Amino acid sequence: MKAAVLYSGGKDSSLMATILDKFGYDVELITINFGLFDSSIPAAKSAKNLGFKHKVITLNREILDDAVDMIIEDNFPNNGINYIHHQAIEYVAAQYDVIADGTRREDRIPKLTMSEIQSLEDRLDVQYLNLTGIGYKTVNDISDEIFELEKKESDIYNSSDYEMEVRVLLKQKGCSIDEIFPQHIQSKVIGWKIK
Amino acid sequence: MKAAVLYSGGKDSSLMATILDKFGYDVELITINFGLFDSSIPAAKSAKNLGFKHKVITLNREILDDAVDMIIEDNFPNNGINYIHHQAIEYVAAQYDVIADGTRREDRIPKLTMSEIQSLEDRLDVQYLNLTGIGYKTVNDISDEIFELEKKESDIYNSSDYEMEVRVLLKQKGCSIDEIFPQHIQSKVIGWKIK
Numbered sequence: 495m496k497a498a499v500l501y502s503g504g505k506d507s508s509l510m511a512t513i514l515d516k517f518g519y520d521v522e523l524i525t526i527n528f529g530l531f532d533s534s535i536p537a538a539k540s541a542k543n544l545g546f547k548h549k550v551i552t553l554n555r556e557i558l559d560d561a562v563d564m565i566i567e568d569n570f571p572n573n574g575i576n577y578i579h580h581q582a583i584e585y586v587a588a589q590y591d592v593i594a595d596g597t598r599r600e601d602r603i604p605k606l607t608m609s610e611i612q613s614l615e616d617r618l619d620v621q622y623l624n625l626t627g628i629g630y631k632t633v634n635d636i637s638d639e640i641f642e643l644e645k646k647e648s649d650i651y652n653s654s655d656y657e658m659e660v661r662v663l664l665k666q667k668g669c670s671i672d673e674i675f676p677q678h679i680q681s682k683v684i685g686w687k688i689k
Numbered sequence: 690m691k692a693a694v695l696y697s698g699g700k701d702s703s704l705m706a707t708i709l710d711k712f713g714y715d716v717e718l719i720t721i722n723f724g725l726f727d728s729s730i731p732a733a734k735s736a737k738n739l740g741f742k743h744k745v746i747t748l749n750r751e752i753l754d755d756a757v758d759m760i761i762e763d764n765f766p767n768n769g770i771n772y773i774h775h776q777a778i779e780y781v782a783a784q785y786d787v788i789a790d791g792t793r794r795e796d797r798i799p800k801l802t803m804s805e806i807q808s809l810e811d812r813l814d815v816q817y818l819n820l821t822g823i824g825y826k827t828v829n830d831i832s833d834e835i836f837e838l839e840k841k842e843s844d845i846y847n848s849s850d851y852e853m854e855v856r857v858l859l860k861q862k863g864c865s866i867d868e869i870f871p872q873h874i875q876s877k878v879i880g881w882k883i884k
Contacts (some may be wrong), residue, residue: 495830513708516708516711517831517834517835518834518835518883592827597822599803599806599821608794611794611824615824615826621824621826621827622824623822623827624822625822626794626821626822627792627818627819627820627821627822627823628818628822629806629810629816629817629818631810632787632816635690635816636712639712639713640712640713688713
């Protein structure tokens with residue numbers, strides 16, 4: 495059975511894809527873009543190195559605009575990023591029987607609530623799964639064991655998170671980015687250690 | 690790394706064990722007993738057929754007595770079963786670095802809350818995981834794909850759920866069991882279809 499995994503090239507979404515692959519799903523990694531800046535390249539590279547199929551899906555630019563408006567109003571990224579994730583899930587879920595993302599137990603956003611998941615599955619006749627049953631220590635242990643990882647300060651050239659096009663648009667609008675998105679070290683999957 | 694999985698011989702705990710096994714953990718399946726009636730035999734058979742190590746851990750009989758008192762008072766099994774599960778997790782977690790169970794997304798009980806999980810992990814320096822990220826349809830699809838399953842009305846001779854010793858004790862106390870535990874069809878794992 496085909497399974498779409500929303501994919502950033504990070505270890506969480508790579509692990510979710512690996513679990514589905516190990517159980518025989520035909521995994522397609524999906525990276526979302528809005529046509530403003532091609533932030534999908536790092537994810538495409540990770541996907542290629544892992545040997546997974548990879549697609550870039552371009553969503554309506556208005557979603558990005560609305561998310562950035564929310565982020566400017568809140569002076570905080572959470573609601574805007576969560577909005578993008580929900581729109582992405584809705585769009586992709588309509589095209590697959592199984593959809594997954596790399597949300598871990600501790601993640602606050604982007605995250606679907608229990609009732610959002612039930613609504614999604616019922617309305618779109620889809621199965622949704624994520625890593626909510628697993629904590630960050632276990633995800634890290636497994637990822638360190640199976641993936642070659644590269645740890646770097648994330649920037650628009652090495653990450654495919656939703657955040658990257660948001661940063662580009664905030665900059666175009668003359669907003670200070672560092673206040674909204676403090677610098678952080680990011681683990682990118684660059685290949686298998688053990689498959 | 691060693692990982693203990695609380696194990697009933699059902700598909701949920703078998704799937705949790707399989708995921709950990711696929712990622713290189715040294716899996717030990719643990720079935721809980723209270724020394725009243727040896728309900729661990731079905732789980733031991735399933736474990737043997739899957740090729741996993743299996744241990745029976747006998748917990749203090751008072752835990753079962755207290756659980757059954759709760760169930761009689763409530764005339765409903767949930768609090769008592771949940772109490773047993775929490776006691777089992779606490780006991781086993783103290784002896785392992787990683788502990789898991791087969792709780793799925795829809796399960797209400799037995800279930801650890803987010804704050805119970807955090808408390809457990811912090812106090813006992815353990816990593817806990819379960820199948821909360823996965824819904825029953827996906828668990829069923831994967832289980833049907835990889836396990837040979839036997840579907841039968843559950844009774845004390847074909848299931849190792851906590852419920853079985855509870856039923857035996859309720860019967861000893863002259864309580865009506867069918868009202869508290871309505872008959873239900875149970876899927877037991879009897880071997881691999883595809884490993």
